[in-house]
Amino acid sequence: MSAKKNAQTRLGFKTGEHIVYPSHGVGRIMAIEEQEVAGFKLELFVISFEKDKMTLRVPVPKIATVGMRKLSETNIVDKSLETLQGRARVKRTMWSRRAQEYEAKINSGDLVAISEVVRDLYRSDAQPEQSYSERQLYEAALDRMARELSAVNNITETEAVKLIEQNLLKGPRRGTAKVVEEADLDAEIETDEAA
Numbered sequence: 001m002s003a004k005k006n007a008q009t010r011l012g013f014k015t016g017e018h019i020v021y022p023s024h025g026v027g028r029i030m031a032i033e034e035q036e037v038a039g040f041k042l043e044l045f046v047i048s049f050e051k052d053k054m055t056l057r058v059p060v061p062k063i064a065t066v067g068m069r070k071l072s073e074t075n076i077v078d079k080s081l082e083t084l085q086g087r088a089r090v091k092r093t094m095w096s097r098r099a100q101e102y103e104a105k106i107n108s109g110d111l112v113a114i115s116e117v118v119r120d121l122y123r124s125d126a127q128p129e130q131s132y133s134e135r136q137l138y139e140a141a142l143d144r145m146a147r148e149l150s151a152v153n154n155i156t157e158t159e160a161v162k163l164i165e166q167n168l169l170k171g172p173r174r175g176t177a178k179v180v181e182e183a184d185l186d187a188e189i190e191t192d193e194a195a
Contacts, residue, residue, distance in 0.1 A: 008032065012070075013029055013045065013063070013068075013070070014029065015029050015030065015031055015032060016028065016029065016030075017029050017070070018071050018151045019047065019068055019069065019070060019071070020068070020069050020070070020071060020072075020109050020148060021047060021049075021056065021058075021066065021067075021068050021109070022066065022067040022068070022107055022108055022109030023066075023107045023109075024049055024052065024054070024056065025049065025143070025144045025147050025148070026049075026071070026144075026147040026148050026151050027047040027048055027049040027056065028047065028048050028050070029045055029046070029047055030046045030047065030048045030055070031045075031046040032044070032045055032046070032060070033046055033057070035057075042059050042060075043059065043060040044057040044058060044059055044060065045057070045058045045060060045063070045068075051147070067108075067109050069109060071148060071151055071152050072111045072148060072152060074152070076111055076112065077111065077148075077149060077152050077153070079112055080111045080112045080114070080115035080145065081115070081163070081164075081167045082167075083112055083115040083116055083119060084115050084118060084119050084122075084164060084167040084168050084170075084171065085167055085168075085170045085171040086119060086171060086172075087171065087172050088119055088120045088122070088171075089116075089119075089120060090120055095131075095133070099133060099137060102117045102120070102121070102137045102141070103137065105117050105141075106137070106140055106141050106144060111145065111148055114141050114144050114145050115141075115145055117137065117138070117141040118138065118141045118142050118145055118164065118168070119168065119171070121134055121137055121138035121141065122138065122168050123138075124169075142161065142164065145160075145164060146160040146161045146164060147160070149163060149164070
């Protein structure tokens, strides 16, 4: 029913190349097939997501509408790592609304948007524990980001997670900022009294 095509490139995508499929993350194009469905011949990208043990067949004309893209360039990877170092921006809206926004960012496939979710939901050891749904969203965003970083930088996912965590720690001291500010204030008071 399906026949492998000799041409290995379609719309700038080649077989064997890693790509980002927004709702599933990083996958590899295994083949470009032609199948007949309801009397019509369709060209399909066969995309394998090894970690999820999943194979996806996407019609070539649908690539633009689903948002499939090549891996991020190094400048976008650098920008996403810089984003991790910023201050967490948590809106004061209901959790259900924020959770929907985080989910939309994760499924957007935009590496910088995913890094914003990782930054906003990150909790250091000094901070209170996350709720189950926060932890689930954080881990989903971390996994998506780590997969793309590992594919772009040609490193393991474990190394990519360490790189992400190192950049998170370079940011403002989450959870310890208040303690540091109080210590600075005490030091200033002591210096004023000594003078």
